Amino acid sequence: MTFLKTKPMRCYFFSVLVILFFLTGCALHPLGPLDKAPRHQAAKNSGYHPFAWGISTSSLQYEDRSKKSGTKEYFERDWDILVQDKKAPPVGNALYSWSHFDKDLKALKKIGVNSYRFSIEWARVEPRPGEYNEEAIHRYVAMVRKLKEAGIEPYVCLWHFTFPSWLVDKKNGANTNWLNPLARSHWNRYVSRMVQEMAPYATYYAPQNEPNGQILTAYIVGLWPPNHTLDFQGYKQAIAVSADFFRDAAARIKEIQPDAKIVSIEAIPYWYHGPLDPGGMIYNTVEHNAFDHLDKIYDVCDIIGFNYYYSQIAGPLSMLTQGSHRGTHFTMMGWHIDPPALGKLIRQIGKRYDKPMMITENGIATLNEQKRIEYLHDHIAQLQKTREEGYDVKGYFIWSLADNYEWHYGYVPKFGLATMDEKTFQRKLKSSAFYYRDVIRASEKARKVVPDP
Numbered sequence: 001m002t003f004l005k006t007k008p009m010r011c012y013f014f015s016v017l018v019i020l021f022f023l024t025g026c027a028l029h030p031l032g033p034l035d036k037a038p039r040h041q042a043a044k045n046s047g048y049h050p051f052a053w054g055i056s057t058s059s060l061q062y063e064d065r066s067k068k069s070g071t072k073e074y075f076e077r078d079w080d081i082l083v084q085d086k087k088a089p090p091v092g093n094a095l096y097s098w099s100h101f102d103k104d105l106k107a108l109k110k111i112g113v114n115s116y117r118f119s120i121e122w123a124r125v126e127p128r129p130g131e132y133n134e135e136a137i138h139r140y141v142a143m144v145r146k147l148k149e150a151g152i153e154p155y156v157c158l159w160h161f162t163f164p165s166w167l168v169d170k171k172n173g174a175n176t177n178w179l180n181p182l183a184r185s186h187w188n189r190y191v192s193r194m195v196q197e198m199a200p201y202a203t204y205y206a207p208q209n210e211p212n213g214q215i216l217t218a219y220i221v222g223l224w225p226p227n228h229t230l231d232f233q234g235y236k237q238a239i240a241v242s243a244d245f246f247r248d249a250a251a252r253i254k255e256i257q258p259d260a261k262i263v264s265i266e267a268i269p270y271w272y273h274g275p276l277d278p279g280g281m282i283y284n285t286v287e288h289n290a291f292d293h294l295d296k297i298y299d300v301c302d303i304i305g306f307n308y309y310y311s312q313i314a315g316p317l318s319m320l321t322q323g324s325h326r327g328t329h330f331t332m333m334g335w336h337i338d339p340p341a342l343g344k345l346i347r348q349i350g351k352r353y354d355k356p357m358m359i360t361e362n363g364i365a366t367l368n369e370q371k372r373i374e375y376l377h378d379h380i381a382q383l384q385k386t387r388e389e390g391y392d393v394k395g396y397f398i399w400s401l402a403d404n405y406e407w408h409y410g411y412v413p414k415f416g417l418a419t420m421d422e423k424t425f426q427r428k429l430k431s432s433a434f435y436y437r438d439v440i441r442a443s444e445k446a447r448k449v450v451p452d453p
Helices: 012-025 078-082 101-111 134-149 183-200 211-221 230-255 280-302 316-319 339-353 369-388 431-446
Strands: 053-055 115-119 153-157 204-206 272-273 306-308 313-314 357-361 394-396 417-422 427-428
Touching: 053 153, 053 357, 053 431, 078 306, 101 134, 101 427, 101 431, 115 394, 134 153, 134 183, 153 183, 183 230, 211 230, 211 280, 230 280, 272 339, 280 306, 280 313, 280 339, 306 339, 313 316, 339 357, 339 369, 369 417, 369 431
Parallel strands: 053 115, 053 394, 115 153, 153 204, 272 313, 306 357, 357 394
Antiparallel strands: 417 427
């Protein structure tokens, strides 16, 4: 997930949007490539796993670090450079999921999920240009195999925010990450190699996680590498290039594994029209930015996956105060809790793309377990309602398995269904984990909570 609503960002977010409106021509019809009602008939399940009750994680936020510099296993990410420069909190060894994946698997089995989304750390696999860590590749393959043996469908994300440090050009930020001249060829080889290795066990692949949010944070907000502020040219270029990378990955995945399913993962809040937005200028801008990347890649996706956490009003006051609210209707991040907006977003995306959908992340940062349970209950209820209306939603993934590192917020936000015992590394399930277990059991027993199409 991305955390874009930081204090420095709130100070100029509205002005950024206005400028972006004029520079990118965002006064567009917000509905996108398809302006029609869905077929209102859920697609048949041919080739698809049954409804996916899942949990999502990511490599940097879960896996322990590499060996010391100079060893074969050593790798460095662009985020590590950010930490070294004291521009982000230390990650440490996160949740030790690299060396203690069995603890994650044990917790997943206790909860009873049938699907698990995790990411591969590109830098760990290719620590130096063209040099692959075979041991790391085999470890990832073993993880996928163990998931399948446990009856849990793996959803393999090939990129979750971080790049190998060798794609960072410290002298010329314009040649960093997405825009590095080496990136595309190495990306294509990396994708091909991982899919070839994963093919016997994996079916579902997400080439990228929230590229729209990552690029906004990197080129407009300036918090993530290459740390450019208001770089609109770089922003537009990175959006286009990342979409090309996605399409490259989808083509290679299908070539290697024709029965594979391509899943998008985009960061999409639900936006309401604001009273201080004459002509809908701000609304159209934020809608365009939310869907711009997805509009460029939806046609190569089998499933339109999106991450939903909160709703927001498209207006200057709401944007300037985003993240500062507290109380019953807000998370500890200051995000507005709005379950009905998830239903509205499902309908909006269903009409926009007319493809199967999946909620690839949904969750709440809170210390109150009853609040977490109510959040999950109310959002799952909206999911059920839209499926009963005929919208083809194939899965729901909670963020996340355990309290973890949350980028610029460090370890403060508590999104997990579990905590980690610092001595044994065991995942200690919270009451919300048992609630989710009961939802899954009820669904599998009666097929009434969210009936399969």
